[in-house]
Amino acid sequence: MITQSAGTPAGSKSEQAYAAIKDKILAGKYTPGYRLVLAKIASDLGFSVVPVREAIRRLEAESYITFERNIGATVAGIDPTEYLYTMQTLSIVEGAATALSAPMITETDIARARAVNTKMRECLDDFDPVLFTSLNLDFHSILFENCPNPHILDLVHRGWNRLQALRSSTFTYVPGRAQQSVAEHEALLALIESGAGPDDVEHAARAHRTATLDAYLARTSHPTQH
Amino acid sequence: MITQSAGTPAGSKSEQAYAAIKDKILAGKYTPGYRLVLAKIASDLGFSVVPVREAIRRLEAESYITFERNIGATVAGIDPTEYLYTMQTLSIVEGAATALSAPMITETDIARARAVNTKMRECLDDFDPVLFTSLNLDFHSILFENCPNPHILDLVHRGWNRLQALRSSTFTYVPGRAQQSVAEHEALLALIESGAGPDDVEHAARAHRTATLDAYLARTSHPTQH
DNA sequence: AAGTACGATATCGTATACGATTACCATAGT
């Protein structure tokens, strides 16, 4: 959805199967633990098993599902540890991506990002977590638009995809975190506007993600893994 | 080679084909631009096209090759821009991995790493780039052994794999860089021993990788891409 | 001689069929 696959033609059945299965996972039609049987999926989609198999392997590579021989594919649930790993990694790559992008951000970009953040603030009363999460992605996407290193951007997108598989945003769980997030966004924009150095920008962006993780950990009173 | 694939049984032909093709690319038997035709590879390996196809797709996902419909797969060359992207990303994830691992490193680990670095120093006269590069991987592997976040470690390994596809180490190109590298290793160990904070360790580790990149850029007088 | 259209060829994409491996369950024994 976010990252575009290369090579495979858009209309190929492998691609269609990949998109269809992924959508069903993200939409919650296939919940974690659900067993994806090649033959069943193939007949459901009206395709043969070969393209479905390829789609399954791609989804496995992106860790949407796990795969075992003679057992089949099962939709991967995100356990707290996995969530922690993902958020920590995301804090690092997002921090780097923000710092690298900052020098190339124009005033127009800032204005657009600020507009999105305003919508997020308005969204706080009568809170809609889905809309809020979507706006949050928009906000950071604007900042990353001109990231000079596509590899790092790709890592960010992978992390987002993985979190999306969790489907329930942290904002849902931790009341008050959304407000903090909006404030941190504004602070981040101000920092970039001020022409702060890359280290400062990176630190702020990383802290922004880490704060969300910390809020989650505090809520669940999950022991801080070292 | 470094990262282990999940799911696919070790003995499966897909896996064998994947390993075989990858090895040939890394060994230089398939040079950049070489056209990999499914049917030909399959008959060479004695396999059918289906597992070979799967192997090709995996190699494409790891950007060892490019793939186009009705044209086939061609071995991807690593252009300077791609190298820059990889090194920059690696500087970030290695920095993070080192900082995260530092608190869990024991005195024994330090001693082992120091022993490896001593070998590297000895290797400087009568310089053997292959051995040096291998020792360099050993050195950093020791530091990362107890990294608490496997995701980040995986990103490091991916970067190493990608660099391996370049086959010619930077150390070969930039005389004097090897000496610097050994010195930086020692400094990094001393920093970790001193119980320095994670920010300091991360900064040092990142700079260690960045210095290699800078040496390369200076040599090629390639314009610094911001 | 140059350009264009057409056909042959090469290559991938997919379907189907079969074989190998292992999970699952029922049953009998302790």
Next chain:
DNA sequence: ACTATGGTAATCGTATACGATATCGTACTT
């Protein structure tokens, strides 16, 4: 009641065959 064991069935892994499509060479026309 629990455990060990055997057989059955489900599922993946692979081979082969065919179809779709783009590329390349050739012949024909202007």
